[in-house]
Amino acid sequence: MSAVAKYGRFGSGREVKRIEDPALVRGQGRYVDDVSEAGQLHLVFLRSPWAHARIRAIDADEALQMPGVMAIITGRELVEAKLGEFPGPQGFQRAGGKPGSAPPYQALAVDAARFVGQAVAAIVAQTRAQAQAARDAINVDYEDLPAIIDVRAAVAKGATLVWPDATDNIASEMRHGDAAKTDAAFKSAAHVVSLELMNQRLAPAPMEPRAVLATVQKGSDPAQDHLTLRMTSQMPSGARDALCDGILHIPKERVRVVVGDVGGGFGMKTGLYPEDAVVAYAALKLRRSLKWTAERGDEFLSAVHGRDLFSRAELALDKDGRILALRTHSLANVGAYGPLVGAIIQMLIGPWVSTSVYDIPLIDEHIQAVLTHTNPTGPYRGAGRPENIYIIERLMDAAARKTGLDAAEIRRRNLIRAEQMPYKNQMGMTYDSGNFPALLEQGLKLADYAGFDKRLAESKARGKLRGRGLVTFLEWTSGNAFDERLTIDVSGDGYIEVYTATQQMGQGIATSYAQLVVDAFDVPIERVRIVMGDTDRGSGFGSAGSRSLFIAGSTLQVASKEAMDKARDLAADALEVSGADLEYSNAEFRIAGTDRVIGLFELAARQDKRVIHVDTTSTVGGPSWPNGCHVCEVEVDPGTGATQLVSYMSLNDIGRVVSPMIVRGQLDGGAVQGIGQALCEQIVYDPESGQLLTGTFMDYAMPRADIIGTFTTRTDESTPCKTNLLGSKGVGELGTIGATPAVVIAVIDALARAGAQDRALKMQMPLTPEKVWRALSGN
Numbered sequence: 001m002s003a004v005a006k007y008g009r010f011g012s013g014r015e016v017k018r019i020e021d022p023a024l025v026r027g028q029g030r031y032v033d034d035v036s037e038a039g040q041l042h043l044v045f046l047r048s049p050w051a052h053a054r055i056r057a058i059d060a061d062e063a064l065q066m067p068g069v070m071a072i073i074t075g076r077e078l079v080e081a082k083l084g085e086f087p088g089p090q091g092f093q094r095a096g097g098k099p100g101s102a103p104p105y106q107a108l109a110v111d112a113a114r115f116v117g118q119a120v121a122a123i124v125a126q127t128r129a130q131a132q133a134a135r136d137a138i139n140v141d142y143e144d145l146p147a148i149i150d151v152r153a154a155v156a157k158g159a160t161l162v163w164p165d166a167t168d169n170i171a172s173e174m175r176h177g178d179a180a181k182t183d184a185a186f187k188s189a190a191h192v193v194s195l196e197l198m199n200q201r202l203a204p205a206p207m208e209p210r211a212v213l214a215t216v217q218k219g220s221d222p223a224q225d226h227l228t229l230r231m232t233s234q235m236p237s238g239a240r241d242a243l244c245d246g247i248l249h250i251p252k253e254r255v256r257v258v259v260g261d262v263g264g265g266f267g268m269k270t271g272l273y274p275e276d277a278v279v280a281y282a283a284l285k286l287r288r289s290l291k292w293t294a295e296r297g298d299e300f301l302s303a304v305h306g307r308d309l310f311s312r313a314e315l316a317l318d319k320d321g322r323i324l325a326l327r328t329h330s331l332a333n334v335g336a337y338g339p340l341v342g343a344i345i346q347m348l349i350g351p352w353v354s355t356s357v358y359d360i361p362l363i364d365e366h367i368q369a370v371l372t373h374t375n376p377t378g379p380y381r382g383a384g385r386p387e388n389i390y391i392i393e394r395l396m397d398a399a400a401r402k403t404g405l406d407a408a409e410i411r412r413r414n415l416i417r418a419e420q421m422p423y424k425n426q427m428g429m430t431y432d433s434g435n436f437p438a439l440l441e442q443g444l445k446l447a448d449y450a451g452f453d454k455r456l457a458e459s460k461a462r463g464k465l466r467g468r469g470l471v472t473f474l475e476w477t478s479g480n481a482f483d484e485r486l487t488i489d490v491s492g493d494g495y496i497e498v499y500t501a502t503q504q505m506g507q508g509i510a511t512s513y514a515q516l517v518v519d520a521f522d523v524p525i526e527r528v529r530i531v532m533g534d535t536d537r538g539s540g541f542g543s544a545g546s547r548s549l550f551i552a553g554s555t556l557q558v559a560s561k562e563a564m565d566k567a568r569d570l571a572a573d574a575l576e577v578s579g580a581d582l583e584y585s586n587a588e589f590r591i592a593g594t595d596r597v598i599g600l601f602e603l604a605a606r607q608d609k610r611v612i613h614v615d616t617t618s619t620v621g622g623p624s625w626p627n628g629c630h631v632c633e634v635e636v637d638p639g640t641g642a643t644q645l646v647s648y649m650s651l652n653d654i655g656r657v658v659s660p661m662i663v664r665g666q667l668d669g670g671a672v673q674g675i676g677q678a679l680c681e682q683i684v685y686d687p688e689s690g691q692l693l694t695g696t697f698m699d700y701a702m703p704r705a706d707i708i709g710t711f712t713t714r715t716d717e718s719t720p721c722k723t724n725l726l727g728s729k730g731v732g733e734l735g736t737i738g739a740t741p742a743v744v745i746a747v748i749d750a751l752a753r754a755g756a757q758d759r760a761l762k763m764q765m766p767l768t769p770e771k772v773w774r775a776l777s778g779n
Contacts (some may be wrong), residue, residue: 010514010515010518010524010525011515011516011518011519012512012515012516012518012519012656012657012658012659013656013657013658013660014515014660015660015661016511016514016515016525016659016661017511018508018510018511018661018662019510019511019514019525019528019530020504020508020510020511024261029260029261030260030261031208031211031232031260031261031262031263032211032212032213032230032231032232032260032291032293033211033291033293034260035213035230035260036213036291037213037215037289037291039288039289040213040288040289040290040291041070041124041125041126041286041288041289041290041291042124042125042126042127042128042130042131042290042291042292043122043123043124043131043278043279043282043290043291043292044122044123044128044131044132044135044292045119045120045121045122045123045135045275045278045292045298046119046120046121046122046123046135046138046140047116047117047118047119047120047298047301047302048109048113048115048116048117048118048119048120048142049116049142050113050116050142050144050145050147050690051114051115051116051147051149051373051374051685051689051690051691052112052113052114052115052144052145052146052147052160052162052373052690053112053113053142053143053144053145054111054112054142054143054145055075055109055110055111055112055113055120055140055141055142056141056142056143057140057141058074058076058120058121058138058139058140058141059138059139059140059141060072060074060121060138060139062137062138062139063123063134063135063137063138064134066125066130066133066134066137067130068125068126068127068130068131069123069124069125069130069131069134070124070125070126070286070288071123071124071282071285071286072121072122072123072124072134072138073108073121073122073123073124073278073281073282073285074108074120074121075106075107075108075109075110075111075120075121076110078106078107078108078110078278078281079106079110081281082249083106083107083247083248083249083277083281084246084247084248084249085104085105085106085246086105086106086107086246086247086272086274086337086339087105087246087339087340088100088101088102088103088104088105088171088337088338088339088340089101089102089171089172089334089338089339089340089343089369090340091340091343092171092172092173092174092343092347092369093172093173093174094166094167094170094171094172094173095170095173100171100172100338100343100369101163101165101166101171101172102162102163102166102171102334102337102338102371103162103163103336103337103371105274105337105339105376106274107119107247107274107275107277107278107281108120108121108122108274108278112145113142114162114336114337114373115335115336115373115374115375115376115690116301116685116690116691116692117298117300117301117302117375117692118302118336118375119274119275119278119302120140121135121138121140122278122282123135123138124282124286124290146160147160147373147689147690148160148161148162148169148372148373149372149373149374149685149686149687149690150372150687151308151310151331151332151333151370151372152310152331153687154169154331154333154370154371154372155168155169155170155331155368155370162336162371162372162373163371166338166371169370169371169372170368170369170370170371171334171338171343171369171370171371172338172343172347172368172369173347173366173367173368173369174347174348174351174366174367175364175365175366175367176351176363176364176365176367176426176427177362177363177364177365177426178362178363178364179364181325181362182316182325182326182327182362182363182364183364185316185324185325185361185362186314186316186324186325186327188316188324189316189317189318189324189325190317190318190319191316191317191318191319191321191399191402191403192314192315192316192317193314193315193317193395193398193399193402194312194313194314195312195313195314195391195394195395195398195761196310196311196312196313196762197310197311197313197390197391197394197764198309198310198311198764198765199307199308199309199310199311199386199387199390199677199765200307200308200677200681200682200683200764200765200766201305201306201307201308201333201374201377201682201683202305202306202307202380202676202677202681202682202683203299203300203303203305203306203681203683203694203700204266204267204268204303204304204305204306204380204381205299205697205700205702206263206264206265206266206268206269207263207264208232208262208263208264209232209293209294209295209296209298209299209303210232210269210273210275210276210293210294210298210299210303211231211232211291211292211293211294212229212230212231212232212275212276212279212280212291212292213229213230213231213289213290213291214227214228214229214230214279214280214282214283214289214290214291215227215228215229215230215283215289216228216283216284216287216288216289218287222284222287225254225284225287226254226255226256227254227255227256227280227283227284228255228256228257228258229243229255229256229257229258229276229279229280230257230258230259230260231257231258231259231276232259232262232263232265232269233257233259233262233269233270233503233533233542234262234265234267234269234270234503234505234542234543234544235269235270235271235503235541235542235543235544236257236258236259236501236503236533236534236535236542237257237501237535237539237540237541237542238270238271238272238541238542239257239271239272239276240252240255240256240257240535240539242271242272243255243272243276243277243280246272247272247277247280247281248277248280248281248284255280255535256534256535256536257533257534257535258533258534258535259503259532259533259534260533261504262503262504262505262506263505263506264505264506265503265505265506265543266380266381266673267304267306267378267379267380267381267382267383267544268303268304268306268378268379268380269505270341270378270379270542270544271304271341271378271379273302273303273304274302275292275294275298275302278292279291279292296696296697297695297696300683300692300694300695300696300700301375301692301695302375303375304375304376304377304378304379304380305335305374305375305376305377305378305380305683306377306378306379306380306381306383307377307380307386307387307677308332308333308377308683309330309331309332309333309346309350309387310330310331310333311328311329311330311331311387311391312328312329312330313326313327313328313391313392313394313395314326314327314328314395315327315395315396315398315399317399317403320413321399321400321403321405321409321410321413321414322413322414323358323359323360323361323399323414324361324362325360325361325362325363325364326354326355326360326362326363326364326365326392326395327363327364327365328354328364328365328366328367328391329366329367329368330346330365330366330367330368331368331370332346332347332367332368332369332370332377333370333372333374333377334346334369334370334371334376334377335371335372335374335375335376335377336371336372336373336374336375336376337371337376338369338371338376339376339378341378341379342369342376342377342378343369345377345378345379345383345384346367346369346384346387347367347369348384349383349384349385349476350367350383350384350385350387350388351365351367351384351388351427352384352385352425352427352429352476353384353385353388353389353429353474353475353476354388354391354392354427355392355425355426355427356388356389356392356393356472356473356474357415357416357434357436357472357473357474357627358392358396358411358414358415358416359414359415359416359417359420359423360414360425360426361426362426363426363427373690374685374690379544381670381673381732381733381736382475382733382736382737383545383733385475385476385733385737386674386677386733386736386737386740389471389473389475389737389738389740389741390740390741390744392473393471393473393741393742393745394741394744394745396410396411396414397469397741397745397748397749398761401752401757407468407470407745408440408444408449408470411440411470411472412437412440415436415437415440415472416431416434416436417436417437418434418435418436418437418438418719421433421434422722429476429623430622431474431625432621432622432624432625432721432722432723433625433655433719433720433721433722434474434625434627434653434719435653435718435719436472436474436627438716438718439472439627439628439629439651439653439716440472440629442629442651442714442716443470443472443628443629443630443631443649443650443651444470444629444631446631446649446651446712446714447470447631447633447647447649447712449470449631452468452633455633456753459635463637463638464635464636464637464638465635465636465637465638465750465751465753465754466633466634466635466636466646466750466753467633467634467636467745467746467747467748467749467750467751467752467753468631468632468633468745468746468749469631469632469633469634469741469742469743469744469745469746469747469748469749470629470630470631470742470745471629471630471631471738471741471742471745472627472628472629473627473628473630473737473738473741474625474626474627474628475546475625475626475627475730475733475734475737476545476623476625477545477546477547477550477623477624477625477626477729477730477732477733478545478546478547478550478551478620478622478623478624478730479541479544479545479547480545480623481541481545481547481551482551482619482620482621482622482623483541483551483555483617483618483619483620484500484501484502484540484541484551484552484554484555484617484618485500485501485538485539485540485555485615485616485617486498486499486500486538486540486552486555486556486559486615486616486617487499487537487538487559487613487614487615487616488556488559488560488562488563488613488614488616489611489612489613489614490521490563490567490600490601490603490604490611490612491601491604491610491611492601492602492604492605492606492607492610492611493601493605493610494527494601495527495528495529495601496517496521496523496527496528496529497529497530497531498513498517498528498529498530498531498556498559499531499532499534499537499538500513500530500531500532500538500540500552500555500556501532501535501538501539501540501541501542501552502532502540502541502542502543502547502548502551502552503532503533503542503543503548504530504532504533504543505543507543507548507662507666507732508659508662508665508666509543509548509549510530510532511659511662512549512553512658512659512662513530513549513552513553513556514528514530515658515659516553516556516557516560516658516726517556517560520556520557520560520561520563520564521560521563521564521587521600522584522585522586522587523587523600527587540552545730545733546624546626546730546731546732546733546734547730548732549658549726549728549730549731550620550624550655550721550723550724550726550728550729550730551620551724553658553724553726553728554618554620554724554725554726555616555617555618557725557726558616558618558725559614559615559616559618562614562616563612563614564584566612566614567589567600567603567604567612568582568584568589570603570606570607570612571589571598571603574598574603574606575589575591575596575598577591587599587600587601588600589603620723620724620725621722621723621724622723623723624655624721624723624724624728624729624730625721625729626652626653626654626655626729626730626731626734627652627653627734628650628651628652628653628734628738629650629651630648630649630650630651630671630738630739630742631647631648631649631650631742632645632647632648632649632739632742632743632745632746633645633646633647633648633746634646634743634746634747634750635750636747636750636751636772636776638754638776640769640773641768641769641770641771641772641773641774641775641776642769642772643679643747643767643769643772644709645675645707645708645709645743646709646710647709647710647712648671648675648708648709648710648711648712648739648742649711649712649713650667650671650711650712650713650714650735650738651714651715651716652667652713652714652715652716652731652734653715653716653717653718653719653729654715654728654729654730654731654734655717655719655720655721655726655727655728655729656717656720656721656726656727656728657715657717657728658726658728660715663715663731664713666731666732666734666735667713667731667734667735668711668713668735669735670732670733670734670735670736670737670739671708671711671735671736671738671739672703672707672708672735672739673703673735673736673739674735674736674737674738674739674740674742674743675703675707675708675739675740675743676701676702676703676707677740677765677766678739678740678743678744678747678765678766678767679703679707679743679765679766679767679768680701680702680703680707680766680768681700681701681702681703681766682694682700682701682765682766683700684699701766740765743767744765744767747760747763747767747772748760748761748763751772751775751776754776756775756776756778759774759775759776759778760775762775763775
């Protein structure tokens with residue numbers, strides 16, 4: 001049997017069982033809360049019950065005398081210890097060139113609490129139960145203050161200010177495009193459509209809550225102590241650097257971050273949290289190991305929320321339905337502290353894709369980051385791109401209705417053509433590759449677009465309303481971090497070990513890397529070890545922005561070639577021939593035309609330390625621009641307003657596909673999250689008190705397995721990415737970005753066919769049965 005027949009079936013482009021799964025299904029996963037240290041202490045947080053309150057005093061005397069209590073830490077202590085603050089919006093500007101402004105964001109509230117659930121104190125005890133009991137004994141003297149929750153109310157005249165220096169509660173703002181030319185285009189337009197759209201606030205809700213285990217290796221004095229943090233993180237190097245440089249002000253060499261298995265990230269686990277910083281500080285202060293594991297309530301209250309963007313959006317078109325200009329004014333609710341990453345997502349990353357796959361000549365986009373007394377927002381699957389694609393796709397649907405053009409035809413007239421590639425959009429972003437018109441036509445065929453009327457009649461005969469949503473869109477990936485470091489060890493014990501700073505979190509990236517190793521070294525996949533999550537082994541940007549495969553995978557290609565070149569030279573020396581005389585297959589070098597061979601692992605065993613080692617950093621040429629055509633069909637029960645997805649079909653250009661099964665899982669799983677935003681998910685605060693009304697899964701509706709009828713998912717590899725060696729484009733967030741507008745447009749279409757178009761166009765997500773019923777009935 002040939003080597004290709006033996007091992008090629010495990011290489012890229014093949015269906016391969018995930019190598020991560022055997023340990024997980026046997027219960028052998030190593031999540032943070034599975035690991036304990038002998039004699040470890042436990043930490044819990046006391047959280048503010050008020051959305052806005054002055055902290056007059058904290059009386060912890062009784063709590064400190066309780067059994068097992070080792071320490072109670074307050075925000076005032078952290079200030080006195082000179083801990084740094086979490087970065088705010090100061091890198092951006094407000095109107096008139098003034099610097100961005102927001103309250104100082106300490107790891108624990110100091111003088112005031114500014115959202116329900118903000119950590120006010122940390123309690124360390126010998127057991128978790130003891131820490132919880134002591135927490136209940138702490139008396140905090142709060143002065144309740146007015147709170148502002150809604151982003152539109154926050155910018156109204158006379159609104160309560162979150163921070164006095166942030167006039168009108170605007171922490172920062174940006175404007176993109178040419179306002180004057182855009183205004184002129186709107187004045188000359190034959191058609192103008194306008195919508196008010198809300199991308200509601202969401203909870204990422206991964207299966208595994210956050211957790212941190214801190215372990216101290218004592219030095220000759222406390223300044224020499226070394227700290228190891230076992231964390232749930234997508235970006236271990238970034239967490240370490242933020243902690244050392246920005247908070248503790250200690251050398252990075254003193255802190256090691258280790259990440260084992262991660263039970264879902266979705267962007268929520270990309271950055272350093274205040275809780276992480278407090279755990280690290282407490283461990284170093286007490287010189288003891290200690291653990292904090294979040295409860296689900298902690299996650300709803302204080303883990304970063306996503307979205308929360310209100311937009312007034314307009315599209316100008318000529319008489320033939322071609323777009324002349326796009327104009328938007330958006331208010332981004334960045335919570336009480338306006339963290340830097342929240343501002344970046346809404347003011348930069350989102351607008352980068354605002355024109356999507358359409359040839360739009362003019363834009364005027366104004367985004368204001370607004371402070372409210374709510375938990376800060378940050379990365380959540382898609383991070384700015386879902387919001388902006390939702391805006392442009394809703395506008396395209398409204399434009400089709402206004403002009404009388406079919407939804408496919410108006411898109412056909414405005415798509416960027418293949419011959420325009422590389423294409424620079426109005427935000428200055430360059431799309432390297434893509435054939436959007438071809439993808440549209442394939443998507444229409446896949447969805448049997450022409451056969452919709454027959455299905456419509458079938459639904460009508462059963463008393464159901466049927467609607468269809470078509471979207472064409474793209475997304476930006478990379479995190480704008482274009483280089484990645486990686487090491488390969490070909491060892492004498494018969495394994496190839498790859499270390500990367502990108503991180504698994506349930507997405508199956510280790511399997512994709514292993515398939516690339518099989519391609520390069522022609523070995524069984526069982527001989528491949530993928531190692532991640534250890535800052536002492538190597539640093540890198542990590543996994544965010546759908547960057548892992550096309551950036552770290554490209555580095556793996558480079559490193560594999562270097563390792564094979566090194567191995568070939570070693571084999572040539574061992575066999576006393578020129579490297580050009582050697583053939584390679586089945587993990588063996590052979591002198592061509594002879595039976596003289598030497599195995600790859602035998603060569604490694606002969607080397608110093610019994611290993612062939614390669615350490616490589618490489619850089620890709622820019623972001624990737626995955627894109628798709630998604631078509632959703634729904635049935636609506638007119639008596640109840642309940643929506644059922646009867647089919648979801650997608651044609652996706654993600655360039656070269658390394659792991660088809662994993663790609664489908666990412667596309668379909670992402671789509672379910674987008675469907676969740678469209679139909680059921682929403683973080684809700686009481687507008688008067690600021691209390692979180694959706695703080696459990698009894699109140700926060702997650703998408704269920706029965707929310708979708710049939711997924712039909714296809715990929716098109718005909719336009720590979722030109723910025724990386726693999727030709728791959730990011731895939732992790734694409735499904736989420738397309739699903740939300742596809743589902744909403746389908747529901748609007750169903751209601752419009754029932755005579756409720758005007759009311760349907762005004763509905764805001766989530767499209768719950770009550771909202772749909774009210775739009776249908778006019779109530």
